[in-house]
Amino acid sequence: MVQEKGTISIHTENIFPIIKKFLYSDHEIFLRELVSNAVDATQKIKRLAALSHYTGDLGDLKVEVSLNEEAKTITISDNGIGMTAEEIKKYINQIAFSGATEFMEKFKEAKDANEIIGKFGLGFYSAFMVSDKVEIQTLSFQEGSEPAKWVCDGSTEFEITEGSRTHRGTDVILYINQENEEFLQKYKLQEILEKYGRFLPVPIKFGTKTEQEPDGEDADGKPKYKSVEVDNIINNTTPIWTKSPSELKDEDYLEFYKQLYPFSEDPLFWIHLNVDYPFNLTGVLYFPKVKNDFDPQRNKIKLFSRQVFITDEVKDIVPEFLMLLHGVIDSPDIPLNVSRSFLQADSNVKKINSYITRKVADKLSEHFKKDRKAYEEKWNDIGLFVKYGMISDEKFYDKAKEFALLTNTKGEHFTLEEYKEKVAPLQTNKEGNLVYLYTIDAAKQDSYIQAAHKKEYDVLVMNSPIDNHFIHHLEMKQEKTSWKRVDADVVEKLIEKDENLSHVLTEEETGKLKTIFEMAINKPEMKVEIEALNPDAMPVTVTMEEWMRRMKDMARLGGGGMGFYGSLPDSYKVAINGNHKLIDRILKTEGEEQQVQLARQAYDLALLSQGMLTGADLTNFVNRSVQMI
Ligand SMILES: Nc1ncnc2c1ncn2[C@@H]1O[C@H](COP(=O)(O)OP(=O)(O)OP(=O)(O)O)[C@@H](O)[C@H]1O
Numbered sequence: 118m119v120q121e122k123g124t125i126s127i128h129t130e131n132i133f134p135i136i137k138k139f140l141y142s143d144h145e146i147f148l149r150e151l152v153s154n155a156v157d158a159t160q161k162i163k164r165l166a167a168l169s170h171y172t173g174d175l176g177d178l179k180v181e182v183s184l185n186e187e188a189k190t191i192t193i194s195d196n197g198i199g200m201t202a203e204e205i206k207k208y209i210n211q212i213a214f215s216g217a218t219e220f221m222e223k224f225k226e227a228k229d230a231n232e233i234i235g236k237f238g239l240g241f242y243s244a245f246m247v248s249d250k251v252e253i254q255t256l257s258f259q260e261g262s263e264p265a266k267w268v269c270d271g272s273t274e275f276e277i278t279e280g281s282r283t284h285r286g287t288d289v290i291l292y293i294n295q296e297n298e299e300f301l302q303k304y305k306l307q308e309i310l311e312k313y314g315r316f317l318p319v320p321i322k323f324g325t326k327t328e329q330e331p332d333g334e335d336a337d338g339k340p341k342y343k344s345v346e347v348d349n350i351i352n353n354t355t356p357i358w359t360k361s362p363s364e365l366k367d368e369d370y371l372e373f374y375k376q377l378y379p380f381s382e383d384p385l386f387w388i389h390l391n392v393d394y395p396f397n398l399t400g401v402l403y404f405p406k407v408k409n410d411f412d413p414q415r416n417k418i419k420l421f422s423r424q425v426f427i428t429d430e431v432k433d434i435v436p437e438f439l440m441l442l443h444g445v446i447d448s449p450d451i452p453l454n455v456s457r458s459f460l461q462a463d464s465n466v467k468k469i470n471s472y473i474t475r476k477v478a479d480k481l482s483e484h485f486k487k488d489r490k491a492y493e494e495k496w497n498d499i500g501l502f503v504k505y506g507m508i509s510d511e512k513f514y515d516k517a518k519e520f521a522l523l524t525n526t527k528g529e530h531f532t533l534e535e536y537k538e539k540v541a542p543l544q545t546n547k548e549g550n551l552v553y554l555y556t557i558d559a560a561k562q563d564s565y566i567q568a569a570h571k572k573e574y575d576v577l578v579m580n581s582p583i584d585n586h587f588i589h590h591l592e593m594k595q596e597k598t599s600w601k602r603v604d605a606d607v608v609e610k611l612i613e614k615d616e617n618l619s620h621v622l623t624e625e626e627t628g629k630l631k632t633i634f635e636m637a638i639n640k641p642e643m644k645v646e647i648e649a650l651n652p653d654a655m656p657v658t659v660t661m662e663e664w665m666r667r668m669k670d671m672a673r674l675g676g677g678g679m680g681f682y683g684s685l686p687d688s689y690k691v692a693i694n695g696n697h698k699l700i701d702r703i704l705k706t707e708g709e710e711q712q713v714q715l716a717r718q719a720y721d722l723a724l725l726s727q728g729m730l731t732g733a734d735l736t737n738f739v740n741r742s743v744q745m746i
Contacts, residue, residue, distance in 0.1 A: 165258070190293065317425060328344070384405050398447070399448070421445060422449050471512065478506075
């Protein structure tokens with residue numbers, strides 16, 4: 118064969134520095150690129166054989182990665198289609214043969230070179246990030262082909278000579294440079310291969326490993342084992358997302374989940390994604406148990422392209438709220454190695470985004486309809502995620518409003534529509550608005566809840582970290598409804614009706630009572646009001662107005678522009694039940710000091726029942742009680 122020397126392409130003189138510079142942070146991907154090329158070449162020969170364009174023996178199709186620590190080389194070998202010298206010139210020399218000129222033009226304009234590199238198929242050249250010299254030994258599958266050898270030292274000079282391969286396929290030999298000697302460690306290569314190649318469709322062999330094999334029985338009849346050397350195969354070539362859901366059982370999905378996340382609890386359920394128009398995408402997404410912590414277990418979805426691992430940063434490809442899911446997505450249509458801004462604008466990515474959202478909503482809806490009871494049991498784990506989705510995605514809201522649940526203090530679950538119907542008769546105020554009552558802590562707010570129950574009002578439990586936002590969102594979405602925390606006012610005023618109770622006190626008594634309580638409490642932030650309440654209601658109730666509390670909550674969570682509310686002191690209303698027997702008794706007690714003492718006791722009791730009496734106030738209360746008894 119003719120020896121040939123040449124220059125890679127007159128337009129590409131500056132390409133190596135570009136590759137080196139922009140892929141610098143991610144040197145390890147050279148292995149992903151070269152192994153992917155080897156896998157592609159293997160897949161191609163399989164396809165040619167299937168189409169009878171290749172009739173020779175396919176042999177044992179696999180890719181082998183080997184390491185020679187002494188020679189400081191890494192070799193990636195395949196028995197795929199191989200290349201003729203002509204093909205080397207075409208595919209390797211003329212980088213991205215579609216147009217190096219175009220590449221350079223674009224590069225000049227681009228802010229982010231990654232945006233470009235991925236699009237121009239420069240995978241092979243990533244070898245030069247870690248090598249001083251790269252050699253290709255290849256023999257094409259085509260009959261009568263001669264083996265070819267290509268050598269390049271990272272400059273734009275190359276050399277093609279006769280090669281030494283005797284059977285179909287390609288070896289890519291990397292002479293690792295000094296700065297990258299870390300890649301000459303076995304464990305390091307194993308780690309990278311596992312990271313990117315765990316689910317590649319062709320077996321990847323990396324050396325051998327020792328396994329124990331049964332070897333009959335010993336003299337005592339106990340099983341014996343012998344050590345055998347077997348190929349160290351990195352990957353599972355048929356991960357479940359490549360199979361049809363009809364071939365798979367629940368155990369298969371659970372087992373795969375364990376493979377991906379060995380230390381996680383079993384997932385709640387999963388969705389098998391499979392679409393080939395208008396884009397290509399397969400995958401399995403799992404719903405993990407999220408519980409109430411807004412657990413930052415994101416980046417649990419792994420993105421693959423034709424079974425090659427790409428990244429677990431799927432932000433922008435998967436809608437934000439779905440980042441709580443786990444699993445894999447495989448799509449050759451997602452642009453790789455591209456910048457964020459590019460991804461966001463990519464129309465495929467947008468379609469993928471809404472496809473996934475729709476599938477997730479459909480799956481939840483299916484579960485809800487199929488087995489409501491089982492769904493309710495899982496609500497605790499998926500509620501946070503569904504609410505998050507409803508807040509952040511309009512389309513998801515529209516679907517999820519059918520299967521989102523509200524849970525009351527009795528542990529009963531209702532859809533939004535069911536709940537509306539349930540509470541409408543008793544919880545509609547005089548303006549015709551529905552008032553939903555809720556608690557964030559049923560144990561702490563028990564006295565308020567009981568008071569509400571006495572009036573046959575229902576109380577919802579809203580204790581997840583995003584419920585504040587969720588309530589706000591529902592108020593915007595649902596007309597004529599408002600939400601009030603049970604401690605936002607005395608129960609008579611939580612839902613204002615036309616009926617107006619009057620209290621039995623004279624104006625003079627009211628004034629006096631107010632003074633007594635103000636003296637007893639002696640805190641300006643506690644605003645005393647004498648109210649006409651049911652004689653059976655609590656004598657004293659401490660409340661914080663809903664609106665003010667929400668503003669303060671938001672200020673605490675760092676809501677924009679809410680700082681002002683955060684700086685206000687907490688202010689409460691102390692509602693004195695003018696119709697209660699105890700209040701009457703205080704008024705009738707002889708001596709102002711005794712009256713104040715009783716008032717303080719009644720006030721402390723209110724604080725106590727509302728979980729607000731702590732520290733020295735609590736100690737004083739106990740001492741005072743002991744004396745009184
Ligand atoms: N092991 C191999 N066997 C046969 N052909 C190969 C092999 N490696 C590379 N090639 C040929 O060289 C071409 C260029 O490879 P390169 O990795 O630079 O780009 P690509 O694989 O086309 O795109 P990308 O890597 O960006 O997906 C390939 O398309 C293929 O035709």
